[in-house]
Amino acid sequence: MVLFHPKGSIGPATLHKFRPYFAEGYDLVIASRIITGAVNEEDSKLFRPRKWFVRGLAIISAILWKRGSPMIWDMLHGYRGMRKDACARIELLPTGLAADLEMVVRGYRFGLRQVEFPVEEKPRPSGDTHFKAWPTGKKLLAYLRHEL
Numbered sequence: 803m804v805l806f807h808p809k810g811s812i813g814p815a816t817l818h819k820f821r822p823y824f825a826e827g828y829d830l831v832i833a834s835r836i837i838t839g840a841v842n843e844e845d846s847k848l849f850r851p852r853k854w855f856v857r858g859l860a861i862i863s864a865i866l867w868k869r870g871s872p873m874i875w876d877m878l879h880g881y882r883g884m885r886k887d888a889c890a891r892i893e894l895l896p897t898g899l900a901a902d903l904e905m906v907v908r909g910y911r912f913g914l915r916q917v918e919f920p921v922e923e924k925p926r927p928s929g930d931t932h933f934k935a936w937p938t939g940k941k942l943l944a945y946l947r948h949e950l
Contacts, residue, residue, distance in 0.1 A: 811843065812881055812924050814908050816949035819919055820883040829914035830905055833921040836860075836877035840920035855939060859903065862946065868912035874906045874916050878942075881921070886947035900945035906950055 804820055816833055824832040835842040836856060842852040859877045880902055892908035894901050909916045 803886055803889060805880055807880040809926050811926050812921050816881065817852070823917055823919070825887065826885065827915060828917045829881045829885050830881060830909050830916040832876055832906075832916070832918045833881040834875060834918035835879055835921060835923040836875040837920050840876075840912050841922040843902055843923045843925050844874075856927055859942065863903070863907050863910065866946075866950070869910065869913075871910060871913070871916060874909075874918060875905050877916060878902045895945075898943055903942055903945060904949075910945075 808944050834840050842853050844853045855880050860875045
C-alpha cells in the first residue's frame with residue numbers, strides 16, 4: 803500500500819522506486835526529503851523551520867523508541883508505502899493527523915523493517931499547506947506524549 807499526497811511537489815514516477823524495497827522485505831518505505839541525496843523545498847533558504855522540526859521529531863522518536871533499527875529522518879512525509887499486514891499491526895489512531903509519525907514510531911516499537919530513499923521535493927505548484935506550523939507541531943508533540 804503506497805500513500806501519495808498529490809500536491810505536486812514530488813512526481814508520481816517515484817512510485818516505481820518502492821517495489822524493490824518491498825521485494826527486499828521492508829515493512830515501511832519512505833520517500834525522504836531529508837536524507838543525503840534528497841532535496842527539500844527549503845534547502846535553498848537560510849531559515850528552514852519545517853525541515854528542522856522534522857529532524858527534531860526524528861531525533862526525539864529515535865531516542866525514545868528506536869532499538870537497533872535504522873534511523874528514519876523524514877517522519878512527516880506523506881509519500882510512503884507500507885505492507886498491509888504491518889499497517890494492521892501498528893493500529894493507526896483514527897484521528898489521522900499524526901499517521902506519518904505514528905507509522906515510524908510504532909514501526910520502531912514493533913521492530914518493523916523501515917527504510918528511506920532520497921527524493922527531490924519541488925515547491926508546490928499552487929496553494930499553501932493546510933498544516934500550519936505551530937498548531938500542527940503542538941498536535942504532533944501531543945501524539946508523542948500519548949505514545950509514551
